[in-house]
Amino acid sequence: MTIEAMVEQRRESVAQVHRVGYANRAMIRKKRCKRTKKCASTVPMALQDLFVSCRQIFKGPDTVPLPEDIKRLCNILDNMKPEDVGLSSELQFFKTKAAVKGTPRVTYTTIYQCNDFSMCIFFLPANAVIPLHNHPGMTVFSKLLLGKMHIKAYDWVDPPRADGPDTPIQLRLAKLEADSVLTAPCNTSVLYPTTGGNIHQFTAITPCAVLDVLGPPYSKEGDRDCSYYKDFPYTGFSNGEMELKKEEGSCYAWLEETEVPENSKMDGIEYLGPQVDESRC
Template sequence: METRAVDRGSNRIGHVNKVQYVRRDFKKRKCRKIKRPPIPVVPMALQELFVSCREVFKGPGTVPLPCDVEKLCCILDNMKAEDVGLSSNLQFFKPNVPVKGSPRVTYTTIYRCDNFSLCIFFLPATGVIPLHNHPGMTVFSKLLLGKMHIKSYDWVDPTNSDDTAQPCERRLAKLKADAVFTSPCSTSVLYPTSGGNIHSFTAITPCAVLDVLGPPYSMEDGRDCSYYKEHPYASFPNGDMGLGEEEGEGYRWLEEIEVPENSQMDGIEYLGPQISDI
C-alpha cells in the first residue's frame, strides 16, 4: 500500500500521487568527500502530540477524560503543516493545478499502535471521503491546509451503535455539523456515540487533514468502517418522534451501504519528520 517515488530528472524526492514532502537540489562539489546529512530534528509539537497520545489513549473500550481531550486539542490547535513536513507551497496544494481523472484521496501513516494512530489524509479539490462511522473510537481531526465541507451525524438512539448493521437497514440520525472549514481552524473531536461519529469530508481546495484515532480501525477487533447513504427525514414515516417538516430538517435517515467506489484511497510512505519512540 505504501510507495515512494524518486524523480531523478528534477532532483525531487517525494510522495507519489502529487503529494511531496521535500525538495533537494544537488550542486557540483569541488571535492569528492561526501558530507553525512544532519540528524533530523523532530518538531516539538509533533513529538509532544505523540507522547501525549501514549499517555491519553488507554486502549479499546476507553474514552479520554475531558482534561485529556482538552490537552490534545491544545496541542493540535497549535500545530502547523510544517510540523509534519508539509507546506502550502507544495505543488499538490496549488489551487490551479488540474487533477487528472477522478480525484482520489491519499493517506499516509505517521505512527500506529494498538491504542492509537496518527494519519494524514490528502484530498485534492473536489475529493471526497464519503459518509462513514468510527465504531468505539475517539477521533481528533485537525485541518492543516485547505478548505473543506464537513457533514456529521450522531444516532438518535445510540444503543448498539457499534453493532454491525445489515446493508439496507435505515436508522435515524441527528445532524451535528454541516459547514465549511478553512485552515487554520480549531480541532474537531468525535466520540464513540456523540460529537458527530458519522461524518464525511468534501474538499473545496486541496486539503491536508491530520487525524488522531484512538483506538485505530481494526477488523479483527470489530472496529471496521461502515458507509452510509442519506435520506431526508420526510422520506419514511417515524411515529416515535413525529417531528414537523421544519424540525425534521435536522434529522436524516442513514442507510448502511456496501463499500462505495469513491472510498478507495492510495496509501503512501510518510516522508515527514520521524517521531522519537523512546
C-alpha cells in the first residue's frame, strides 16, 4: 500500500470513528424517546441553554455581545462536558496516542447554524493544525472539550499597517496575545472583532475536540470570509514608525496574508449528537 493510500485510509477511519460514536448515541436517544412522551427531554440542559442564549444574544453582523452576555455564554460553556454533545473520552479517536502519518486532517461537524451564529465542533488528531487565520467582524467562543492543544493568537497593532521604508508593504505588525497550552477541562477562550486574539492558530498535542460558537458565522458571499497568515519574528524586519527593545520585540510579529494552506482543508461529517430543540426558546 502506498503512503498516500495509507494516509487516505487513516482519514476515513477518523471520520468513521466520529460517525460511529454519534450514531451509537443517536440510537440510544431514539430508544429513550420511545419510552418518554417528550423527546425534547433528552436534550442536555447545557446544550439547550447554550442554544437559547445564543439566539437571544447574537444580533447579526456589526454587533458585539454586551459584557454581561459574554459572561453568560462563558458560564454555560465553562460547565459543558463532552457528553453534552454526544462525545466521550472512551471513543477510540481520543484514546489513540500515536500521531497520524502524513498531514493529519481536521474534521468538523455543525450542531446548528443560522445567519446570526453557528455552533460547531472541530476534531483534531494529534499534531493536526488549524493554521493561523482570522475572524473578520466576529466574536468567537472556543471551549476545549477533550485533549491538549497549543494556541497562538495575535491582534493587529493600531494603526494596522506596516509600510515603513524598509518593510515590505504586504507585512502587517501584530501583537502576540496568546502563546500557551490548554488542557481540558479548561475555561472558555473568547476573541472579538479587533481584540482578544482575533487571528489564531490551533495545534493539537493530543487528539482534541473543540466546541466553537461564532457570531456571526463565516460568510463567503459577504465580507466575513476567512484569511490565512504566516508570521515572522519582529526582529526580521525594521519599522520606521515603531522601534522596540529586543525583549519587547518578542511580543510582536509581522504577519503576511497567504494563499489557503494545504493543511487548512477539513472533512465535514454529519452531527448525530443531541439535537437542540428550536421550539423551546
